[in-house]
Structures are given as structure tokens and as C-alpha cells.
Amino acid sequence: MNKFFSKILWEMHSLVYDFKVGSRVHRDLQDDIINVLDIKKAHKLLDAGIGTGALESALLRKDVKDLSVLGVDLSEKMLNKAEEKLANEFREFKLLRLDLNNSLPFTGNYFDRIASSNTFYILHNKLDFLKEAYRVLKPQGKIVLSTPHEKFKGTEIMKYHYKKANKFSHYVSALVETIVALVLVLPFELLITIAEKSGQYEHLGGESLQKLFKEAGFDSHEITLAFADQNWLITATK
Numbered sequence: 001m002n003k004f005f006s007k008i009l010w011e012m013h014s015l016v017y018d019f020k021v022g023s024r025v026h027r028d029l030q031d032d033i034i035n036v037l038d039i040k041k042a043h044k045l046l047d048a049g050i051g052t053g054a055l056e057s058a059l060l061r062k063d064v065k066d067l068s069v070l071g072v073d074l075s076e077k078m079l080n081k082a083e084e085k086l087a088n089e090f091r092e093f094k095l096l097r098l099d100l101n102n103s104l105p106f107t108g109n110y111f112d113r114i115a116s117s118n119t120f121y122i123l124h125n126k127l128d129f130l131k132e133a134y135r136v137l138k139p140q141g142k143i144v145l146s147t148p149h150e151k152f153k154g155t156e157i158m159k160y161h162y163k164k165a166n167k168f169s170h171y172v173s174a175l176v177e178t179i180v181a182l183v184l185v186l187p188f189e190l191l192i193t194i195a196e197k198s199g200q201y202e203h204l205g206g207e208s209l210q211k212l213f214k215e216a217g218f219d220s221h222e223i224t225l226a227f228a229d230q231n232w233l234i235t236a237t238k
Contacts, residue, residue, distance in 0.1 A: 009192070014052065014077035021054035025160045029146060029227045030058035033115055036235045037144050039067055042091070043112040046136070047071040048100055048129075049119025053082035060089055068092035070111075074099050101125045104132040112141050118231070120147040122201045130216035137238040143218070146231045150205045153230060160228035209234060 020026065033055060039045065047055055050071030059065070069090050073079050079095045086093055098105070101124050114133050123129050133143050196203065204212075206223055213221050213236050221236035 010075040011077050014075055014081060017052050017078065018081065021051065025157050025228050026054060027058065029117065029231065030055050032226045032233060033117060033144050033146060034058055034062065034064070036233070037113050037115060037142065039064060039113060041066045043067045044110065045069050046104075046106075046111045046114045048114060048116040048133070049073055050082055050095070051075075051078045053086045055115055055117060056082070056086050056089070056093075060086075065090050070094045070096065072096045072098040072100065100129055103128075104136050106136045108135050109138045109141075110136050112138055114141070114143040114145075116143070116145045116147075118146065118148070120145055121196075121203055126202075126204075127212050127215055130212055130218070134217040134238055139238055141238045142235060143238075144233070144235050146226055146233045147209070148203045148227075148230060149225075149232050150203045152203055156228045156230050204232075206232060 021030075037045075039059075045067055047053075047069060050056070050073050053071065056069060056071070059067075067090060069086075069092065071079070071082060071094070073082075073095075074097065076097055079097060083095055096105075100119065114137060120126060120129070137143065192201065209232055210221065210223060213234065218236035218238065221234055223232055223234045225231065226233035
């Protein structure tokens, strides 16, 4: 799978992405990220791989609005959806189409927080991205990154909905989500799996991930599991 095909994949994925990230497991992941981000009033947040704005939607649900958000993504269609949903919701909200394999076009020591969810694994220049993240973070700034681990199983994501269901309506909702996901989302997930198998995308082990963070300059970091225990959630401070 070449770079052009990968770009087309994510443009097409935008058609069903809001349904995907609106599921309970994704909403819980965004809540986990927000809890460790520890956003303060007037903070500047870089969302690296904003997609259609799942993290920002979660911030709005928690009435966290008094901050400046800059979201970047490779997919123009994803950015358009984020703009439609989130324009005028925060103190400042800007979007930029950007390939995160390249240098970040921001001055050093600029952002208070950086968040990145389910994006890191598709990057070819993972260490370069982390070095750039370190550069643009302010001293004591924090990055929170979630990415699939090396033993990721999509079936565990499906099971998560049923494990969390505690009444009949929740089971019905989980069943409907499963059926719709099989019809709409599964084709894209299969293409992503092909990209992973071909080496285009890479899921890292915990030690490898922590080593990259250390090489990028982040001496202080913590790592745990999230996303139905199928993702790493790593928090690092500059």
C-alpha cells in the first residue's frame, strides 16, 4: 500500500468515522485522554490527528471550552467535518491539513498540551514526530498519546460494549452498533489490517514505545492500557 492509497483510505474513512468514534469504547478513550491531559484555562492544545474532532467533542461534553485548539490531519474531508461541528465552540479553533511525518510548522515552546489518538501507528517517522512534539511543547508541557499495542485485537473492542452494558437498552444499543459497524466500518478496518500486515502501519510494544519517547527527550513518562486494553496510553512531560 503506497502513500497515495493510504491518503485515499483515510479520505474515504471520513464517511463513517463519526459513527466509529461515537461508540462507547471510543468515547471512553477520549475521556481517559482528557483525564490525564489536565487542561487548564487558556491552554493551547495541539490535536495531532484530529480526525473529525472526537477529542474536542468530548471536551465540550465536559464543558471545557476556554482553550485554544489547533487540529491537524492529513485528510481534508476529516477536517471539513471537524470544522462543521466545532467552529466557534472554543476560545480559538484552527485547523491545518498536515502530514505528521513532516516537521511541525510551529515555533518552539508554543503548546501547553499535545494529544494524539490512534494516529501514531500510521506514521513512518515516529521518532521525528516525537522530537517535533518535544520541540513545540512549552517547558512542563504534556503530551498524551494513545496507539494500538502489538497484540491489538479488534474483537476485544466489540466485546467491550457488551461488558459495559448493564441494562437491556444498552445491550440493544451494543447489538445495533455491532451490526452497523460490520456493514459500514468493517471494510475500512480490513484495509487498515492489510496495511498493517504489509508493514505500512506498525503497532509497537511498550518497551519500544518508551524508548522512542526517551530518545525524543521525554525523560518523564508513564504508560498504561486503555481502549478495552488494546491501546497504550502514554503520558510524557517536557
